[in-house]
Amino acid sequence: MKITKLIYPLALVLACGIAVTGCGGHKVVKPTPLPGRAALPPPDVPPTPGFNPGENPQPTPDSFFTGPDGKPMKMDRARLAGNTIHFTYDSAAIKRTEHSNIEAVAQALSSDPSAKLLIEGNCDERGTEEYNRALGERRAGAARKELIKMGISANRIMTKSFGKDKPATDGHDEAARAQNRRDDFVILLPTSSAGGNQGGS
């Protein structure tokens, strides 16, 4: 397995230097390097008796973020930026009006078998933080489930939640909040593929 993708954040942290110490001189906190790839836990664990992970388990990060050439996949946020789907307050249900967007995402994946999909679930500012972190995950999971039903293979799709930490827009009125309650779809492509460009989010 290649570790190049982790070298960059590690190098960045080390280059940026040392943990900040506050006033008052308690210097208990030492520099905080990020763990290297070798220190990461094993990719999977045996299932708990009585719980069946068979339904639609997520791919492991190692298998998902790495391309068939062994190099990290590259992310394309621009490709499906127009297909972001939005949610009703405190709900993870996919609205009927969003089905055309889900279909467009499915189409992008079926037309390019080398592509994978990262679904990022998000919330507006209103709920509490950890409840929202789980809600964002459920929103991403709802879209993943729809795509799997449409025939996309489960191990090509991973979810991730940002809770309310990554709003799409500033603003505190309902219009802004409605924009923030969303799933963003990020295409991942092998490095060697011709398509794909780093888009802004």
Add this chain to the structure above:
Amino acid sequence: MKNCLNIGLSALLIFGTVNFVRGQGDSETIIIPRHVNTIGGTKPTPVALDGFSGEVAEALKFDLYVQGFSFVSPAQAQYIISGSNAGNIAGKVTDSAKRPIMPPKSYTGASPRTQAHALANDIVQAITGKPGISTQRGTTARIAFKAQPSGGGAGEIYMADLDGKNAQAVTSDHAIVAAPSWVPGRLALCYNSYAIEDSPYIFFHDLKSGDRKIIARYGGSCISPSVSPNGDRVTMVLSKNGRPNVFVADIDGSHLLQLTDSEEDSSPCWSPDGRWICFATKVNERRVLAKVSPGGGEVQKIPTSPQPNPSEPDWSPDGKWIAFTSQSGNYFNVCVMPADGSAAPIVVAAGEDPSWAPNSRTLIFARRDGYAYTLSVLDVFTKQSKDIARISGSDSEPSWAK
């Protein structure tokens, strides 16, 4: 007569804690409540401070206020706390009849603040007979929290003294972070960080050595860690098996076990005896709290009505109370209820995400201040609370070190 006394006492017990004195009476022992603390309904203990100034007075006042004391003139005080902070700090406590409660004591230590916190601890011990919360294992008691800009985004995990002073960043990753959880008995934290692969993983971070490792890195999101009372296990929410559910593992992330498969689980915490993991979930279309054994088994509901939409529970160290956030529309309230669900929760503050101090009466929570969060420390019996000055745009998700 005896029946009335028993019914009255039962009513008190539902909402409060009672210290008993045994009295003599007929052929049966009569139990006379000596001092009753009720959630939200207790009067503060009035004290007078004399001879302290500057940051020493500030530290003393903060610590005592959030443990249920108020500050009055000597004539009105039940206890007089006198001393000085010229050079080393010294203090003593007498009651309103000038009887000694705490003999004169002087302090040495790293700084005036450290000494002031040590004095505050001794004051509380002398007056109440119970340990104070200002120090822990010989140093000033600590909190940890999440700090980020007010609009969201990348931030850092911080730790600080219980009153927010001496704040220091524990991370310097410029990444989204969340949910710091102290490892009891150690200078170590678990937390959620997006620093690797821009993905939510769970870290174990030894603050003494600076070493840290990822203990949960799976497909989907790995979020909401909470360390067990004896520091040997951690519960978390993982969506690796298809949707977010409650899991438990050893503190190094090994021996992972799935504990739930319900639809809407979030924010697990531990009972202080380690026998239960309490979390927020949904049952029959209604958001509730629930508990499950860390060995697996039946999930038991803990209803919180009439306080709706509970989340982010925290179980008091003495086992008696569960504090949680209740949401009604755009309003968030910190509520406290008996852990056995035997009585309705009581609202103690406007805010969210409570974390208990070791005395099981003080807690720290986050309250919305405009569109950002400020940390606040609260005594649930008197409802006295004091904000902690923000060190960033928004400080939230506090955890009190155990």
